[in-house]
Amino acid sequence: MGRSFWLIVGLSLSLLAGCAQQPAKDDSLYQDLGQRAGIQKIVEGMLLHIAQDDRIYKYFAKVDIDRVRDKLVERFCVEAGGPCTYTGDSLEEVHKGMNLSRSDFNALVEDLIAAMNEQHIPVTTQNRFIARLAPERGEVIEK
Amino acid sequence: MALSLSMYLNPVVLASVVGACAAWVSPAADAEQGRLIATGGASSIEGGAGGGIIPWAMLAGYDEQGEWGGNAFATHVDLPDYTLDVVGAAASYGNRVEISYAHQRFDLGSLVSKLNLPEDNLTQDIFGVKVRLFGDLIYDQLPQVSAGLEYKHQNDFLIPSLVGAKRDSDVEGYVTASRLFMGAAFGYNVVVNAGLRYSRANETGLMGFGGDRRDTRSVLKEGGAAILFNPHWAVGMDYREKPDNLSFAGESDWADFFVGWFPNKHVSVVLAYARLGEIATLDNQNGTYLSVQGSF
Numbered sequence: 001m002g003r004s005f006w007l008i009v010g011l012s013l014s015l016l017a018g019c020a021q022q023p024a025k026d027d028s029l030y031q032d033l034g035q036r037a038g039i040q041k042i043v044e045g046m047l048l049h050i051a052q053d054d055r056i057y058k059y060f061a062k063v064d065i066d067r068v069r070d071k072l073v074e075r076f077c078v079e080a081g082g083p084c085t086y087t088g089d090s091l092e093e094v095h096k097g098m099n100l101s102r103s104d105f106n107a108l109v110e111d112l113i114a115a116m117n118e119q120h121i122p123v124t125t126q127n128r129f130i131a132r133l134a135p136e137r138g139e140v141i142e143k
Numbered sequence: 144m145a146l147s148l149s150m151y152l153n154p155v156v157l158a159s160v161v162g163a164c165a166a167w168v169s170p171a172a173d174a175e176q177g178r179l180i181a182t183g184g185a186s187s188i189e190g191g192a193g194g195g196i197i198p199w200a201m202l203a204g205y206d207e208q209g210e211w212g213g214n215a216f217a218t219h220v221d222l223p224d225y226t227l228d229v230v231g232a233a234a235s236y237g238n239r240v241e242i243s244y245a246h247q248r249f250d251l252g253s254l255v256s257k258l259n260l261p262e263d264n265l266t267q268d269i270f271g272v273k274v275r276l277f278g279d280l281i282y283d284q285l286p287q288v289s290a291g292l293e294y295k296h297q298n299d300f301l302i303p304s305l306v307g308a309k310r311d312s313d314v315e316g317y318v319t320a321s322r323l324f325m326g327a328a329f330g331y332n333v334v335v336n337a338g339l340r341y342s343r344a345n346e347t348g349l350m351g352f353g354g355d356r357r358d359t360r361s362v363l364k365e366g367g368a369a370i371l372f373n374p375h376w377a378v379g380m381d382y383r384e385k386p387d388n389l390s391f392a393g394e395s396d397w398a399d400f401f402v403g404w405f406p407n408k409h410v411s412v413v414l415a416y417a418r419l420g421e422i423a424t425l426d427n428q429n430g431t432y433l434s435v436q437g438s439f
Contacts, residue, residue: 101177101207101208101209102177102207102208102238102282103177103178103207103208103210104177106177106178106207109179110179113374122330123330123331123373124329124330124331125330127325127326127330127332128326128330130325131326134282134325137282137283138282138283
Protein backbone atom coordinates (compact mmCIF):
# COMPACT_ATOMS: atom_id res chain seq x y z
CA MET A 1 0.00 0.00 0.00
CA GLY A 2 2.15 2.78 -1.29
CA ARG A 3 1.46 6.31 -2.04
CA SER A 4 -0.23 5.44 -5.31
CA PHE A 5 -3.02 3.58 -3.50
CA TRP A 6 -3.89 6.63 -1.43
CA LEU A 7 -3.61 8.80 -4.49
CA ILE A 8 -6.18 6.59 -6.27
CA VAL A 9 -8.47 6.60 -3.23
CA GLY A 10 -8.20 10.34 -2.97
CA LEU A 11 -8.88 10.87 -6.65
CA SER A 12 -11.88 8.51 -6.56
CA LEU A 13 -13.31 10.30 -3.54
CA SER A 14 -12.94 13.67 -5.15
CA LEU A 15 -14.55 12.33 -8.34
CA LEU A 16 -17.45 10.92 -6.29
CA ALA A 17 -17.80 14.21 -4.51
CA GLY A 18 -17.85 15.93 -7.89
CA CYS A 19 -20.61 13.61 -9.13
CA ALA A 20 -22.67 14.17 -6.03
CA GLN A 21 -22.74 17.92 -6.67
CA GLN A 22 -25.15 19.66 -8.98
CA PRO A 23 -24.10 19.87 -12.61
CA ALA A 24 -21.68 22.77 -12.96
CA LYS A 25 -23.66 26.02 -12.63
CA ASP A 26 -22.79 29.63 -13.05
CA ASP A 27 -21.39 30.80 -9.73
CA SER A 28 -19.93 34.08 -11.03
CA LEU A 29 -22.41 36.14 -9.00
CA TYR A 30 -21.44 34.18 -5.88
CA GLN A 31 -17.80 34.95 -6.63
CA ASP A 32 -18.52 38.64 -7.32
CA LEU A 33 -20.33 38.99 -3.99
CA GLY A 34 -17.20 37.75 -2.25
CA GLN A 35 -18.23 34.12 -1.74
CA ARG A 36 -19.74 33.04 1.54
CA ALA A 37 -17.66 35.43 3.63
CA GLY A 38 -18.68 38.38 1.47
CA ILE A 39 -22.31 37.37 1.60
CA GLN A 40 -22.14 37.08 5.37
CA LYS A 41 -20.77 40.64 5.59
CA ILE A 42 -23.59 41.88 3.36
CA VAL A 43 -26.23 40.11 5.46
CA GLU A 44 -24.76 41.42 8.72
CA GLY A 45 -24.58 44.93 7.26
CA MET A 46 -28.19 44.67 6.13
CA LEU A 47 -29.30 43.55 9.59
CA LEU A 48 -27.44 46.46 11.16
CA HIS A 49 -29.28 48.85 8.85
CA ILE A 50 -32.59 47.15 9.64
CA ALA A 51 -31.90 47.56 13.36
CA GLN A 52 -31.90 51.34 12.77
CA ASP A 53 -34.77 51.32 10.32
CA ASP A 54 -37.98 52.58 11.95
CA ARG A 55 -40.03 51.21 9.07
CA ILE A 56 -39.21 47.52 9.54
CA TYR A 57 -37.27 47.15 12.78
CA LYS A 58 -40.39 45.89 14.51
CA TYR A 59 -40.50 42.72 12.41
CA PHE A 60 -37.05 41.72 13.66
CA ALA A 61 -37.44 42.80 17.29
CA LYS A 62 -38.41 39.39 18.65
CA VAL A 63 -36.60 37.01 16.33
CA ASP A 64 -33.51 34.86 17.00
CA ILE A 65 -31.21 37.21 15.07
CA ASP A 66 -28.36 34.68 14.79
CA ARG A 67 -30.66 32.19 13.15
CA VAL A 68 -32.08 34.83 10.82
CA ARG A 69 -28.54 35.79 9.84
CA ASP A 70 -27.49 32.18 9.18
CA LYS A 71 -30.58 31.39 7.11
CA LEU A 72 -30.27 34.63 5.14
CA VAL A 73 -26.63 33.83 4.37
CA GLU A 74 -27.64 30.36 3.14
CA ARG A 75 -30.52 31.76 1.13
CA PHE A 76 -28.48 34.55 -0.48
CA CYS A 77 -25.66 32.07 -1.17
CA VAL A 78 -28.07 29.75 -3.01
CA GLU A 79 -29.63 32.66 -4.91
CA ALA A 80 -26.18 33.80 -5.99
CA GLY A 81 -25.43 30.32 -7.37
CA GLY A 82 -23.07 29.39 -4.57
CA PRO A 83 -22.38 25.89 -3.16
CA CYS A 84 -24.79 26.15 -0.23
CA THR A 85 -27.98 24.50 0.92
CA TYR A 86 -30.88 26.49 2.31
CA THR A 87 -32.06 24.76 5.48
CA GLY A 88 -34.68 27.28 6.52
CA ASP A 89 -38.43 27.21 6.08
CA SER A 90 -40.11 28.35 2.87
CA LEU A 91 -40.38 32.11 2.42
CA GLU A 92 -44.16 31.89 2.65
CA GLU A 93 -43.88 29.96 5.92
CA VAL A 94 -41.39 32.42 7.42
CA HIS A 95 -43.49 35.49 6.61
CA LYS A 96 -46.89 34.02 7.40
CA GLY A 97 -49.06 36.28 9.54
CA MET A 98 -46.69 39.25 9.22
CA ASN A 99 -48.72 40.84 6.43
CA LEU A 100 -45.67 42.67 5.10
CA SER A 101 -46.43 45.52 2.70
CA ARG A 102 -44.81 46.45 -0.56
CA SER A 103 -43.24 49.36 1.31
CA ASP A 104 -41.74 46.97 3.90
CA PHE A 105 -40.19 44.93 1.10
CA ASN A 106 -38.71 48.04 -0.52
CA ALA A 107 -37.35 49.15 2.86
CA LEU A 108 -35.44 45.88 3.12
CA VAL A 109 -34.17 46.28 -0.44
CA GLU A 110 -32.86 49.74 0.52
CA ASP A 111 -31.11 48.32 3.57
CA LEU A 112 -29.60 45.57 1.40
CA ILE A 113 -28.36 48.12 -1.14
CA ALA A 114 -26.83 50.20 1.68
CA ALA A 115 -24.99 47.12 2.95
CA MET A 116 -23.72 46.22 -0.52
CA ASN A 117 -22.52 49.80 -1.04
CA GLU A 118 -20.54 49.53 2.20
CA GLN A 119 -18.92 46.34 0.88
CA HIS A 120 -18.08 48.20 -2.36
CA ILE A 121 -20.12 45.79 -4.48
CA PRO A 122 -20.35 47.33 -7.97
CA VAL A 123 -23.79 48.53 -9.09
CA THR A 124 -23.87 45.99 -11.93
CA THR A 125 -23.28 43.13 -9.48
CA GLN A 126 -25.93 44.56 -7.14
CA ASN A 127 -28.38 44.65 -10.04
CA ARG A 128 -27.74 40.98 -10.90
CA PHE A 129 -28.31 39.99 -7.29
CA ILE A 130 -31.47 42.06 -6.81
CA ALA A 131 -32.79 40.71 -10.12
CA ARG A 132 -32.66 37.21 -8.58
CA LEU A 133 -34.38 38.31 -5.36
CA ALA A 134 -37.09 40.52 -6.91
CA PRO A 135 -39.20 37.62 -8.29
CA GLU A 136 -39.53 36.31 -4.71
CA ARG A 137 -41.44 39.36 -3.52
CA GLY A 138 -44.73 37.51 -4.03
CA GLU A 139 -43.64 34.85 -1.53
CA VAL A 140 -42.82 37.50 1.10
CA ILE A 141 -45.44 40.25 1.07
CA GLU A 142 -49.08 40.20 2.09
CA LYS A 143 -48.82 36.75 3.77
CA MET B 144 -41.87 95.49 -5.21
CA ALA B 145 -41.55 94.72 -8.89
CA LEU B 146 -38.09 93.36 -8.23
CA SER B 147 -39.20 91.00 -5.47
CA LEU B 148 -42.20 89.81 -7.49
CA SER B 149 -40.09 88.97 -10.51
CA MET B 150 -37.69 87.20 -8.17
CA TYR B 151 -40.49 84.95 -6.97
CA LEU B 152 -41.53 84.23 -10.52
CA ASN B 153 -38.01 83.32 -11.52
CA PRO B 154 -38.16 79.56 -12.08
CA VAL B 155 -34.76 78.90 -10.56
CA VAL B 156 -35.67 80.75 -7.36
CA LEU B 157 -39.04 79.02 -7.34
CA ALA B 158 -37.41 75.68 -7.83
CA SER B 159 -35.06 76.13 -4.91
CA VAL B 160 -38.02 77.20 -2.75
CA VAL B 161 -39.84 74.06 -3.89
CA GLY B 162 -36.84 71.91 -3.04
CA ALA B 163 -36.27 73.60 0.31
CA CYS B 164 -39.93 73.20 1.30
CA ALA B 165 -39.92 69.52 0.39
CA ALA B 166 -36.73 68.95 2.36
CA TRP B 167 -38.20 70.83 5.31
CA VAL B 168 -41.48 68.87 5.49
CA SER B 169 -39.66 65.59 4.93
CA PRO B 170 -39.19 64.27 8.48
CA ALA B 171 -42.94 63.97 9.04
CA ALA B 172 -43.47 62.32 5.68
CA ASP B 173 -40.62 59.81 5.84
CA ALA B 174 -42.77 56.85 6.75
CA GLU B 175 -44.91 57.29 3.68
CA GLN B 176 -42.28 57.01 1.01
CA GLY B 177 -42.52 53.27 0.44
CA ARG B 178 -41.28 53.16 -3.13
CA LEU B 179 -37.66 52.92 -4.23
CA ILE B 180 -35.75 56.07 -5.13
CA ALA B 181 -36.26 57.58 -8.61
CA THR B 182 -39.45 55.54 -9.15
CA GLY B 183 -41.48 58.73 -8.80
CA GLY B 184 -39.90 59.93 -12.01
CA ALA B 185 -39.31 63.51 -13.01
CA SER B 186 -42.13 66.00 -13.58
CA SER B 187 -43.24 66.26 -17.19
CA ILE B 188 -44.10 69.69 -18.60
CA GLU B 189 -47.79 68.82 -18.30
CA GLY B 190 -47.50 68.13 -14.56
CA GLY B 191 -47.68 64.36 -14.27
CA ALA B 192 -44.79 62.06 -13.38
CA GLY B 193 -42.70 61.13 -16.36
CA GLY B 194 -39.70 62.08 -18.31
CA GLY B 195 -39.39 65.68 -19.44
CA ILE B 196 -41.82 66.18 -22.32
CA ILE B 197 -44.11 63.14 -21.87
CA PRO B 198 -45.78 61.32 -18.98
CA TRP B 199 -44.46 57.88 -18.05
CA ALA B 200 -46.53 55.17 -16.36
CA MET B 201 -45.13 55.79 -12.87
CA LEU B 202 -47.06 58.04 -10.51
CA ALA B 203 -45.75 61.17 -8.78
CA GLY B 204 -44.11 60.84 -5.39
CA TYR B 205 -43.09 57.68 -3.57
CA ASP B 206 -46.35 56.35 -2.15
CA GLU B 207 -47.18 52.65 -2.03
CA GLN B 208 -50.43 51.05 -0.87
CA GLY B 209 -52.18 53.13 1.79
CA GLU B 210 -49.78 56.05 1.46
CA TRP B 211 -49.89 59.55 -0.01
CA GLY B 212 -47.15 61.07 -2.11
CA GLY B 213 -46.60 64.01 -4.33
CA ASN B 214 -44.32 66.68 -5.63
CA ALA B 215 -44.01 70.26 -6.75
CA PHE B 216 -41.76 71.36 -9.57
CA ALA B 217 -40.50 74.19 -11.71
CA THR B 218 -39.15 73.80 -15.24
CA HIS B 219 -37.43 76.29 -17.51
CA VAL B 220 -36.79 75.65 -21.20
CA ASP B 221 -34.50 78.11 -22.92
CA LEU B 222 -34.84 78.11 -26.73
CA PRO B 223 -33.17 80.37 -29.33
CA ASP B 224 -36.33 82.47 -29.90
CA TYR B 225 -38.63 81.47 -27.04
CA THR B 226 -38.69 80.42 -23.41
CA LEU B 227 -41.10 78.06 -21.70
CA ASP B 228 -41.66 78.19 -17.93
CA VAL B 229 -43.75 75.63 -16.12
CA VAL B 230 -44.70 75.36 -12.46
CA GLY B 231 -46.92 72.66 -11.07
CA ALA B 232 -47.65 70.00 -8.56
CA ALA B 233 -48.93 66.45 -8.41
CA ALA B 234 -50.26 64.16 -5.71
CA SER B 235 -50.87 60.45 -5.79
CA TYR B 236 -52.41 57.87 -3.50
CA GLY B 237 -51.59 54.20 -3.03
CA ASN B 238 -49.43 54.07 -6.15
CA ARG B 239 -52.78 53.90 -7.90
CA VAL B 240 -54.09 57.34 -8.87
CA GLU B 241 -52.37 60.67 -9.55
CA ILE B 242 -53.79 64.15 -9.96
CA SER B 243 -51.68 66.95 -11.32
CA TYR B 244 -51.71 70.61 -12.22
CA ALA B 245 -49.32 72.61 -14.36
CA HIS B 246 -49.21 76.24 -15.43
CA GLN B 247 -47.23 76.90 -18.59
CA ARG B 248 -46.02 80.27 -19.78
CA PHE B 249 -44.54 80.48 -23.25
CA ASP B 250 -42.71 83.71 -24.00
CA LEU B 251 -42.80 84.61 -27.67
CA GLY B 252 -39.51 86.48 -27.62
CA SER B 253 -38.36 87.85 -30.96
CA LEU B 254 -41.59 86.81 -32.68
CA VAL B 255 -43.41 89.66 -30.93
CA SER B 256 -41.59 92.42 -32.79
CA LYS B 257 -41.14 90.38 -35.97
CA LEU B 258 -44.89 89.88 -36.46
CA ASN B 259 -46.03 92.86 -34.39
CA LEU B 260 -47.99 90.54 -32.11
CA PRO B 261 -50.62 91.85 -29.70
CA GLU B 262 -49.29 89.71 -26.81
CA ASP B 263 -45.81 88.65 -25.78
CA ASN B 264 -46.67 85.35 -24.12
CA LEU B 265 -49.13 82.46 -24.17
CA THR B 266 -50.20 80.64 -21.02
CA GLN B 267 -52.00 77.42 -20.41
CA ASP B 268 -53.39 75.53 -17.40
CA ILE B 269 -53.40 71.74 -17.39
CA PHE B 270 -55.33 69.53 -14.98
CA GLY B 271 -54.44 65.87 -15.20
CA VAL B 272 -55.49 62.56 -13.73
CA LYS B 273 -53.56 59.31 -14.23
CA VAL B 274 -54.49 55.83 -13.04
CA ARG B 275 -52.21 52.82 -12.80
CA LEU B 276 -54.30 50.13 -14.46
CA PHE B 277 -52.10 47.13 -13.69
CA GLY B 278 -48.53 45.91 -13.42
CA ASP B 279 -45.49 47.28 -11.65
CA LEU B 280 -42.47 49.26 -12.74
CA ILE B 281 -40.07 46.76 -11.13
CA TYR B 282 -41.82 43.70 -9.67
CA ASP B 283 -44.19 41.02 -10.92
CA GLN B 284 -44.71 39.85 -14.48
CA LEU B 285 -46.44 42.75 -16.21
CA PRO B 286 -45.10 46.22 -16.94
CA GLN B 287 -46.75 49.16 -15.24
CA VAL B 288 -49.55 50.38 -17.50
CA SER B 289 -51.31 53.67 -16.77
CA ALA B 290 -53.99 55.71 -18.49
CA GLY B 291 -54.52 59.43 -18.13
CA LEU B 292 -56.75 62.32 -19.05
CA GLU B 293 -55.69 65.95 -19.33
CA TYR B 294 -57.97 68.97 -19.40
CA LYS B 295 -56.11 71.90 -20.91
CA HIS B 296 -57.16 75.51 -21.04
CA GLN B 297 -55.29 78.02 -23.18
CA ASN B 298 -55.63 81.45 -21.52
CA ASP B 299 -54.54 83.83 -24.32
CA PHE B 300 -56.47 82.64 -27.34
CA LEU B 301 -56.19 85.73 -29.58
CA ILE B 302 -52.98 84.72 -31.34
CA PRO B 303 -53.90 81.02 -31.73
CA SER B 304 -57.30 81.99 -33.14
CA LEU B 305 -55.67 84.34 -35.65
CA VAL B 306 -53.55 81.50 -37.03
CA GLY B 307 -56.44 79.08 -37.31
CA ALA B 308 -56.81 77.26 -33.98
CA LYS B 309 -60.40 76.20 -33.36
CA ARG B 310 -60.83 76.18 -29.57
CA ASP B 311 -59.12 77.32 -26.41
CA SER B 312 -59.68 74.22 -24.27
CA ASP B 313 -59.84 70.49 -24.78
CA VAL B 314 -59.51 67.08 -23.17
CA GLU B 315 -56.97 64.53 -24.32
CA GLY B 316 -56.16 61.02 -23.22
CA TYR B 317 -53.17 58.73 -23.19
CA VAL B 318 -52.12 55.21 -22.32
CA THR B 319 -48.54 54.51 -21.35
CA ALA B 320 -46.46 51.55 -20.19
CA SER B 321 -43.17 51.61 -18.28
CA ARG B 322 -40.88 48.84 -17.10
CA LEU B 323 -37.50 48.63 -15.44
CA PHE B 324 -35.28 45.91 -16.88
CA MET B 325 -32.67 44.93 -14.34
CA GLY B 326 -29.13 44.88 -15.60
CA ALA B 327 -30.32 45.17 -19.20
CA ALA B 328 -27.59 47.50 -20.48
CA PHE B 329 -24.06 46.37 -19.62
CA GLY B 330 -25.37 45.36 -16.22
CA TYR B 331 -27.12 48.67 -15.55
CA ASN B 332 -30.86 48.98 -15.05
CA VAL B 333 -32.89 50.36 -17.93
CA VAL B 334 -36.37 51.89 -17.84
CA VAL B 335 -38.31 51.75 -21.09
CA ASN B 336 -41.50 53.66 -21.73
CA ALA B 337 -43.99 53.66 -24.60
CA GLY B 338 -47.33 55.38 -24.94
CA LEU B 339 -50.11 56.56 -27.23
CA ARG B 340 -51.88 59.91 -26.95
CA TYR B 341 -55.20 60.96 -28.50
CA SER B 342 -54.99 64.70 -28.94
CA ARG B 343 -55.51 67.69 -31.20
CA ALA B 344 -53.42 70.09 -29.14
CA ASN B 345 -51.25 72.50 -31.13
CA GLU B 346 -47.81 72.80 -29.52
CA THR B 347 -49.21 70.81 -26.57
CA GLY B 348 -52.10 73.31 -26.37
CA LEU B 349 -50.15 76.57 -26.12
CA MET B 350 -51.40 77.32 -29.65
CA GLY B 351 -54.93 76.10 -28.94
CA PHE B 352 -56.67 72.93 -30.08
CA GLY B 353 -57.61 71.79 -33.55
CA GLY B 354 -56.94 73.88 -36.62
CA ASP B 355 -57.80 74.93 -40.14
CA ARG B 356 -55.93 71.95 -41.56
CA ARG B 357 -57.27 69.28 -39.19
CA ASP B 358 -59.75 69.54 -36.35
CA THR B 359 -59.99 65.94 -35.16
CA ARG B 360 -57.78 64.22 -32.63
CA SER B 361 -54.81 62.16 -33.82
CA VAL B 362 -53.24 59.06 -32.30
CA LEU B 363 -49.73 60.15 -31.40
CA LYS B 364 -46.78 57.98 -30.37
CA GLU B 365 -44.67 58.79 -27.35
CA GLY B 366 -41.73 56.97 -25.85
CA GLY B 367 -38.64 57.17 -23.78
CA ALA B 368 -35.82 55.23 -22.23
CA ALA B 369 -33.35 55.80 -19.44
CA ILE B 370 -30.32 53.98 -18.14
CA LEU B 371 -29.64 54.13 -14.40
CA PHE B 372 -25.95 54.23 -13.63
CA ASN B 373 -26.92 53.83 -9.99
CA PRO B 374 -30.13 54.54 -8.07
CA HIS B 375 -29.32 58.28 -8.07
CA TRP B 376 -28.28 59.03 -11.66
CA ALA B 377 -30.23 58.46 -14.86
CA VAL B 378 -29.43 59.33 -18.46
CA GLY B 379 -32.07 59.00 -21.13
CA MET B 380 -34.31 60.45 -23.79
CA ASP B 381 -37.95 61.22 -24.52
CA TYR B 382 -39.77 61.40 -27.83
CA ARG B 383 -43.17 62.94 -28.51
CA GLU B 384 -45.03 62.87 -31.81
CA LYS B 385 -47.14 65.99 -32.46
CA PRO B 386 -49.99 66.69 -34.86
CA ASP B 387 -49.97 69.21 -37.72
CA ASN B 388 -53.32 70.94 -37.43
CA LEU B 389 -52.38 74.50 -38.40
CA SER B 390 -51.44 75.46 -41.96
CA PHE B 391 -49.57 78.66 -41.02
CA ALA B 392 -46.56 76.75 -39.67
CA GLY B 393 -45.19 73.24 -39.36
CA GLU B 394 -45.15 71.52 -36.00
CA SER B 395 -42.16 69.32 -35.21
CA ASP B 396 -42.09 66.15 -33.18
CA TRP B 397 -40.20 66.76 -29.94
CA ALA B 398 -37.30 64.97 -28.32
CA ASP B 399 -35.07 65.54 -25.33
CA PHE B 400 -31.91 63.99 -23.98
CA PHE B 401 -31.64 64.23 -20.23
CA VAL B 402 -29.52 63.65 -17.17
CA GLY B 403 -31.53 63.12 -13.99
CA TRP B 404 -30.15 63.35 -10.47
CA PHE B 405 -32.09 61.92 -7.52
CA PRO B 406 -29.87 62.59 -4.46
CA ASN B 407 -32.70 61.52 -2.12
CA LYS B 408 -36.47 61.03 -2.14
CA HIS B 409 -37.12 64.74 -1.60
CA VAL B 410 -35.26 66.49 -4.40
CA SER B 411 -34.46 65.76 -8.01
CA VAL B 412 -32.93 67.78 -10.82
CA VAL B 413 -33.18 67.13 -14.54
CA LEU B 414 -30.96 68.85 -17.08
CA ALA B 415 -31.73 68.19 -20.73
CA TYR B 416 -31.10 69.18 -24.31
CA ALA B 417 -34.53 69.73 -25.83
CA ARG B 418 -34.99 69.41 -29.60
CA LEU B 419 -38.29 71.17 -30.26
CA GLY B 420 -37.68 71.99 -33.94
CA GLU B 421 -40.10 74.37 -35.64
CA ILE B 422 -42.47 76.33 -33.43
CA ALA B 423 -44.79 78.96 -34.93
CA THR B 424 -42.72 79.49 -38.11
CA LEU B 425 -39.36 79.67 -36.32
CA ASP B 426 -37.19 76.61 -36.88
CA ASN B 427 -34.35 75.05 -34.88
CA GLN B 428 -35.85 75.70 -31.46
CA ASN B 429 -33.36 73.47 -29.70
CA GLY B 430 -32.09 74.43 -26.28
CA THR B 431 -31.62 73.64 -22.65
CA TYR B 432 -34.19 72.28 -20.25
CA LEU B 433 -33.83 72.50 -16.49
CA SER B 434 -36.32 71.08 -14.03
CA VAL B 435 -36.20 70.96 -10.25
CA GLN B 436 -38.62 68.87 -8.26
CA GLY B 437 -39.37 68.50 -4.57
CA SER B 438 -41.13 65.31 -3.45
CA PHE B 439 -42.91 64.48 -0.25
